[in-house]
Amino acid sequence: MTRHDLSVKSLRSSLATRRAARISRRSLERQLASYTTESDRLELDAILSRHTGEETNELRSIINRQAMDRLIRA
Template identity: 50%
Template sequence: MISNLRTQLAERRMVRQRSRKLADELASYSTPAERQELDAILSRHTEAEIAELESLLNSQAIRR
């Protein structure tokens, strides 16, 4: 039971780290030209594939 809890906590930590890293990478697209490039890249994928990215981008836009 404790081993399972530790595993779950470790997995959650990894997900948060991955999300923070992804958010940092997306934040590097800051100029209008870079954002257009990112939009072009994202347009090649389905909504389901980019849902997490869209959520992070929307959060970043709100903070600006």
């Protein structure tokens, strides 16, 4: 295998990994968006509080962005 072939293979692998991560994040965003009521969000917050900030950082980021989006639309 030539160096060029390895570069192309590496690039394809990287792109596939990034695409899978985007798909996974969109799915997570849809799932979190289903928590629409105040009681839903309080339940979710209680669940997240059982874990470290490092473990919940991405989830809290999505939840906060969605909350801001709801405020802007209201």
